[in-house]
Amino acid sequence: MWFFDDGLHAVGKITPLGTITEYSLPYPGNLAGTAQEEMIQGPDHNLWFTDPKAGMVGRITPSGVITTYDGKANSDPRDLLAALDGSIWFLDSAQQALGHIPLGGQLAFYPLHSPMSINSSLTVGPDGNLWVTLYNQIGRVTAAGAMALYDVPTLDASLWGIVTGSNQHLWFVEYYPGIIGELIP
Numbered sequence: 001m002w003f004f005d006d007g008l009h010a011v012g013k014i015t016p017l018g019t020i021t022e023y024s025l026p027y028p029g030n031l032a033g034t035a036q037e038e039m040i041q042g043p044d045h046n047l048w049f050t051d052p053k054a055g056m057v058g059r060i061t062p063s064g065v066i067t068t069y070d071g072k073a074n075s076d077p078r079d080l081l082a083a084l085d086g087s088i089w090f091l092d093s094a095q096q097a098l099g100h101i102p103l104g105g106q107l108a109f110y111p112l113h114s115p116m117s118i119n120s121s122l123t124v125g126p127d128g129n130l131w132v133t134l135y136n137q138i139g140r141v142t143a144a145g146a147m148a149l150y151d152v153p154t155l156d157a158s159l160w161g162i163v164t165g166s167n168q169h170l171w172f173v174e175y176y177p178g179i180i181g182e183l184i185p
Contacts, residue, residue, distance in 0.1 A: 077099055091132070121161045
């Protein structure tokens, strides 16, 4: 199991037998703290994490080698997602953009052309594209970063989570009216 250790400014792992190993993060400790947000396993079998306070996305190998991807000034990366092509996507609420790290590639940002909500979210749709909830729209993003936006009928919906259901439809939350919406891609 992997975890963040704010006290030691590290990422750690604990084995089933209780052995703990920690790896120091390669940026100043005053940039981090309790801000480490999430950790996912990528298709490359490495772990990926966000540190919004430091404006970083990081990757750690099972042997503890850490690589960081430094966002733009005042970056706020959240909501990591591993895409089918092996790349990593995330939302950057401070930049109002999608971040993208292709396999072996350079960090790129794609501006969102609609405001994000407090809990905008990402998912991979049944069509293999990335889908994102924004304040009042849902975006479909191709692997190249091209975006199409779809309006939802509710005014000021403040969309939250989005998932692909077993019926291959997209399901999302309209926070303010308190309803669940469905989109057929």
